[in-house]
Amino acid sequence: MRLKVYADRMSQPSRAVLSFCRLNGIDFEEIKVDISKRQQLSPEFKEINPMQKVPAILHGSFKLFESHAILVYLASAFPGIADHWYPTDLFRRAKINSVLDWHHSNLRHGAVTYVVNTVLAPAVGLRLNPKAAAEADKVLSSSLSKIEDFWLNEDGPFLLGGSQPSIADLSLVCEIMQLEVLDEKDRSRILTPYKKVVQWIEDTRTAMNPHFAEMHNILYKAKRKFQEQRSREAGARTESRPSKM
Amino acid sequence: MRLKVYADRMSQPSRAVLSFCRLNGIDFEEIKVDISKRQQLSPEFKEINPMQKVPAILHGSFKLFESHAILVYLASAFPGIADHWYPTDLFRRAKINSVLDWHHSNLRHGAVTYVVNTVLAPAVGLRLNPKAAAEADKVLSSSLSKIEDFWLNEDGPFLLGGSQPSIADLSLVCEIMQLEVLDEKDRSRILTPYKKVVQWIEDTRTAMNPHFAEMHNILYKAKRKFQEQRSREAGARTESRPSKM
Known part of the structure; x- marks a missing residue:
């Protein structure tokens, strides 16, 4: 159940979530949702995030959106994340x-x-x-x-x-x-x-x-x-x- | 170190924090900060919340503002809060x-x-x-x-x-x-x-x-x-x- 991060690096909360994963050695797949092509409004992405915004994550069958909630989740769900x-x-x-x-x-x-x-x-x-x-x-x-x-x-x-x-x-x-x-x-x-x-x-x-x-x-x-x-x-x-x- | 809640019941996040305290039997003192009289802008209240907004809490020497952060803190800091x-x-x-x-x-x-x-x-x-x-x-x-x-x-x-x-x-x-x-x-x-x-x-x-x-x-x-x-x-x-x- 490799973490999937749906993101567009032009979006600042997307960059925060992606950076957190990189900084903490979390194994993840980055799936680009291109905002300039309005891909966040696609039916496929609506299945991941009904609010149609990036970032969102899929971890096994668990879906989550809102970057702060995602960062808090990742800091708790993955072992060995430094306490700071x-x-x-x-x-x-x-x-x-x-x-x-x-x-x-x-x-x-x-x-x-x-x-x-x-x-x-x-x-x-x-x-x-x-x-x-x-x-x-x-x-x-x-x-x-x-x-x-x-x-x-x-x-x-x-x-x-x-x-x-x-x-x-x-x-x-x-x-x-x-x-x-x-x-x-x-x-x-x-x-x-x-x-x-x-x-x-x-x-x-x-x-x-x-x-x-x-x-x-x-x-x-x-x-x-x-x-x-x-x-x-x-x-x-x-x-x-x-x-x- | 009785909890102090600085609030104006006309403010919706104030009502959420006060309600949580009441619902969970938390012993607290409600200190009215009257928004219609701009009391949130007073130097005294700025000492409690530099952002000059209600609600804010003082718990011993610990100060906190932003209603969601306060609700999460109260749910964790006080014993016996129901898990739901x-x-x-x-x-x-x-x-x-x-x-x-x-x-x-x-x-x-x-x-x-x-x-x-x-x-x-x-x-x-x-x-x-x-x-x-x-x-x-x-x-x-x-x-x-x-x-x-x-x-x-x-x-x-x-x-x-x-x-x-x-x-x-x-x-x-x-x-x-x-x-x-x-x-x-x-x-x-x-x-x-x-x-x-x-x-x-x-x-x-x-x-x-x-x-x-x-x-x-x-x-x-x-x-x-x-x-x-x-x-x-x-x-x-x-x-x-x-x-x-």
Whole structure:
């Protein structure tokens, strides 16, 4: 009963689940569900996840979706997972659950709404929505500020003062990494004010390598693609200007 | 080290946490943080929850916020909590976590955005936003449809086919109960298509009594207040019409 992970690496919770499996030597099969081709809406995938979203897992006959629930399940179901990922200590575990629950309506809501409405929407057949992006920008900045001032406000490089990463670090850093597809100036505007957040991303990257690079290659490629597109559009705008000569 | 629960019964996650304590005979002190008076923004409460939201708990020196994390903590920290609330079985627990995680961006997002933008906004100094309400209406209906067709699609009156309620039933039913403050016709329009959902609310109410009634009294009072307000406004509109006589 080899674990099957249904995922698209362009999806940040997919990257978190895949990374967790790689980091912990879990034997699994990665099954790509291509969001850009709307494969998550196929009848076959609906059998795996009736909510038609990635990631989802199939472990024997057991099906599960929602990335946090999956990470918690994997940390408990597979033997030998290091305790720092999801500590058995009641109090540390409760704090990690608190971060994960907070994530949904804050960092995740802000980041995904901002990125979709500034860059990704056309790729999935939607329109960019500048007003939604402006609102999401505020949620995103407020969330980063909360991480900076509260959850990174203890000794130790990871959330809640951890000396090693937990599933909360994994989930939240994979979320923030989607900002890679933004225009570099915009990404820098958003992240640079938060020095501890920037350092924490670096520390998580280091702790997760070589798997971090492998999982995020798709984002770096997308970044180059969107950057080239922006350059072409800027070029076209320049050429269409009336010449001063 | 008596448990302190910081809550406002007008907040649905507050009601879920308070109900859990009552249902399980946990000895606790309820400390009201009045949202209508913005007490959640006070420096004193920021010491308890830096995110300035209710509910939050203080158990000895241990502070925790986010209602799902609190419910999971209470189910584990207090002795003698019946297993059905948060089963120790790995697979059942994983499914309950999946429901709780799904809740954030679906039922909760839809219900709270709809109720705030059709009724509650003026009470907390905000404007009603009909466009946001229309979008939230779709998320809410889609969420109720998913509960009806998927999570209530097994034998047993509770989510995931449970014969007794879990913390997921508690959290989601407390969420839906906020629809009480809507105009009765509107509430009926939203809920009536979902027969299993309506029956599940009744079953949860029965399983939770007498605590369900106690916890939701504040909502029934608010319902009457908003209904009277709507009647007065309708009356004022009728009176201001030019007379046909």
